[in-house]
Amino acid sequence: MKRIRFEWYAWGALAYTLAVIVWGAYVRATGSGAGCGRQWPSCQGEILPRPEALETLIEFTHRVTSGLAWFLALGLLVWALRAFPKGHPVRFGAGLSLFFMTTESLVGAGLVLFEMVADNVSIARAWWMSLHLINTFLLIAALTLTAWWASGGPPVRLKGQGAVGVALGLGLLGTLILGASGAVTALGDTLFPANNLVEGIRQDFSPTAHLFIRLRLFHPLIAVSVGVYLILTASLVSYLRPTPAVRRFAKLLTVLFLVQLGAGLLNLLLLAPVWMQLVHLLLADLVWIALVLLAAAALSQDALPAVPTPAPASPHAGTGGATWRDYMALTKPRVISLLLFTTLTAMIIAAGGWPGTGLFLAVALGGYMAAGAANAINMVIDRDIDGRMARTAHRPTVTHRIPSNHALLFAFALTVGSFLILWLAANLLTAALALAGLLFYVLVYTIYLKRRFWNNIVVGGAAGAFPPLVGWAAVTGELSLFAWYLFTIIFFWTPVHFWALALLIKEDYARVGVPMLPVVHGERMTVLQIALYAVLTALISIMPLLLGEVGWFYLSMAALLNLVLLVRSLELYRHPDRPHAVSLYKYSMLYLALLFLAMAVDRALWL
Structure with missing residues (x-):
């Protein structure tokens, strides 16, 4: 009592x-x-x-x-x-x-x-x-x-927590930094109030404004970045430590942070009235409490997974002895290469020429690390189905050459490193966009859509459309309409590319119960969808000419590339067999690379 x-x-x-x-x-x-x-x-x-x-x-x-x-x-x-x-x-x-x-x-x-x-x-x-x-x-x-x-x-146990402990520790540290930036922002709002939103924005960007005013620009970006990380961490911790308390606090943290972001936007639009500042602070405190409770529940003895009795390993089991090549394989270098190419060409497109060697190399490294982190986390989450698919059965997370905890630690190290590199070398918006792309790929596509809906790649494929936004923001510090146009090209191109691959490995997907389009609706519906998205991609790819953003060099190259894309899509529709699927799959990668390269050359020569 x-x-x-x-x-x-x-x-x-x-x-x-x-x-x-x-x-x-x-x-x-x-x-x-x-x-x-x-x-x-x-x-x-x-x-x-x-x-x-x-x-x-x-x-x-x-x-x-x-x-x-x-x-x-x-x-x-x-x-x-x-x-x-x-x-x-x-x-x-x-x-x-x-x-x-x-x-x-x-x-x-x-x-x-x-x-x-x-x-x-x-x-x-x-x-x-x-x-x-x-x-x-x-x-x-x-x-x-x-x-x-x-x-x-239950009491907290810090020893032996691996990636979960590191992820939560970084989340707690990031929230403290966010809170400190919020305190300075609130101080600036109090000392330097604006009469209207336009005046406040003008103050924020004025080079002669007081430091407190100029610091207000960083807080929203830090909030979004930390929010993205916390939501990602909450989902992963809930997945790795699926106790009722962990799941409850993970959901609570996600909901509270989304509400807090909405309150922050309202606070900005209302010019930070006193009552709204108090609501914003109270919500920040509640978010912190939810994060602390999530950490306490996830790091308790009760949440630790049971340690299975190790079975004797055969000489060919492939366990242990991970090399740098295994960790490199976690990042999926071949998949990243095309994404990274769109990032770097988007930088040239945005700059209308060479954006600078230092910035170019920094964004290349930071972009690779962010995409590599997303792929490593994906391998950990999908290791149960990867082991039953011929294409993925030799991944290091399946063969246990790299334990899941080590893979997650590697992924979180890449995430933090990428964020810092992109922030310091470019700007905070660039770092936040790379982190948002990672979050979208892991949470929206891998965890939520992939195993539930046949059209998973239509929505989830948007993660692959973030790289041009990263490249554009690194050069300009903002996102213009043309940057979102680059995003749209990749968004509509993705189903053409991925469903061609899905046709090739539909038996694997059917075996593990992943509802890809060819498995759920058959080959005929898949090739029809591919043809429709190929037409949409072709139409969207010529829109920059109507906007006056590119010249005739790009138009001629786009016309040729789209002609081949449409012909190969039509051939696949008429003959939905493996050779035609392979042909379209390989060409789709060449198509996107050459399209972005043509636009970069066009903008560099004639902008």
Whole structure:
């Protein structure tokens, strides 16, 4: 009974602390931080001031409620020491809660004593605000874990977690960085409000604007990037550690982050009113709580998969002894080559010539790493069906030359490396687009569509259309209508290319139960769909001439390439056999490469 009461007390302390945090944001948003002057813990030189000004009342109320939160944390620790035995995680969580509650008070005191409140626009204030936010998140994490463990949640085990531990650790770190950027952005909105959206955007891009204003540009991109990563991580963790608690918190995290992104957009459109800033902060806190609970559930002893008894390996089993070639095979180099080619030619198309050797090489490396990470994750997820398909039976995840945990660690290392390279060498938009393409391929196509719908490649194939967007953004820092046109070409070309391959290996797909078009609706429907998409691809490929973006060189090359594409599609329709499917499959790759090359040459010579 005492432990049940403690459980309610712990969750209540967390809820009360969230309310205090939101009230603290109200103090900052209304500029009331200097309401007590430069005194702490006294207010206007008194312990119990007479609040003649509204700012004094607001700031003093915040100090009182914060003090009560500290005593609640103290009571949490005392009660935990009395109610739980030595070594119980609740004791550890309660101790951390009191520690971070104390540092929270000290950071708040420092902001007042050093006058980093109200209208202070120093860079030092931004650092203090970021530190304040990080400490707040750590406090929330400690309170959340205390309540979770008091409710019967199993203790966390950090050792031996492999890729899951690394992925969640990076997610927690990324969310802290996102929170810090959000704190600086909110500070900029408070100190430099805009009268309308157009004026605010003009301020953001002005080279003479204050640093706080210019930093506002980064927060949305960081939010999307971290959101993409968190959703990907939640899905993978839910797949690898499919306990009810993990799945519940993974869904909760995904939903909350999507709601948070919508709130962020609304906050931007409404010019960050005070009430919307408070909602945005509360949602950020809830996202953090969901992530902490997901990590606690996934990293617990209960979620660890059972270790099977190893069977004796035969000399030809191919287990262990992975080489760099095996890790290279995880990235599917031959598949990536065409995607990377469209990325690099899109850079030349965007620049109207050579985009610069350094940028070109950096995007090539970063783009390869992002696509390679997606392919490695795909191999881990599909290893159950890959082992029963002749085309994929020798993949390193199937032969166990590379364990799944090692493959995922490799994939996450590629993901982080790609993001950093593209961000530093190009811009944050480029890095975010590469990460979004990875997410789309893994979550939308591999996990959701591939094993459920016959038209999986129509929607899921959009992942392969992201590379031109990456190349374009790397050069221009934005996405124009023409960049999306390049995306559209690959989107409509993909079914022609992939369904030709599917005809060749339809028996494999039927054996493992993957509902590809030839398996579900037969060869006749497949070749008809290929012909229709070939016509659409041909029509879309000549649209740049109508837009005035390309010249006659591209038009002549596109006409020739499309003529061959249509002829081979028609031949496959008339003779749906293996030789004609092979012919169209091979030509489709050459078609896309030459089409993008022709456009790059045309733009470089005549733009």
